[in-house]
Amino acid sequence: MVRNWGDVREVLEDIERDRLEEKLKKLDDNLTIASQLPTTDPEAVAAHEAENRYYEHLLMLIEAGLVQGVKVRTKPAPPPWYYDIEYPRLTMEGHDLLAALRSKTVWAAVKEKAFSLSIPITIELIKTVLSSIAKGI
Incomplete structure (x- = not known):
């Protein structure tokens, strides 16, 4: 699978x-x-x-x-x-991941980062990208 x-x-x-x-x-x-x-x-x-x-x-x-x-x-x-x-029920991390997956902005940034680094999309990558977006606020 x-x-x-x-x-x-x-x-x-x-x-x-x-x-x-x-x-x-x-x-x-x-x-x-x-x-x-x-x-x-x-x-x-x-x-x-x-x-x-x-x-x-x-x-x-x-x-x-x-x-x-x-x-x-x-x-x-x-x-x-x-x-x-x-x-x-979802844990807090589960809710955070779902929110990231729903966000077009976050998901586009995750895919772009994974593509540019030639790495797979992982939960850690999603967290890293989400954190970098949040720091830009």
Whole structure:
């Protein structure tokens, strides 16, 4: 799986707007429907890819300490993902990252800096660019 900042933003927004559990149930329902199709069916493949992509990004955000109140695990038997939700919420850093991802100014500066240095976009780069923009105020 490749980290996708658009997917990161989607997961953070789902948590901020209290719709994470609804989103996870929808992914599970789509996978249940898709499991009745041949595994090569485009709809089944898309359902598996969407679920994996979303859960993997959620897991990364949890591991990075940006999200609390949710546990995500994998298991060998289908469905491969399961979760426990207590009270999902963004940490302060999670809110800061979401704000940076929403800001066209910050995001353009992050992409420009990453391109000019030929480096990947990371949370640390986003923080550095955000800090440099704030110092210019």
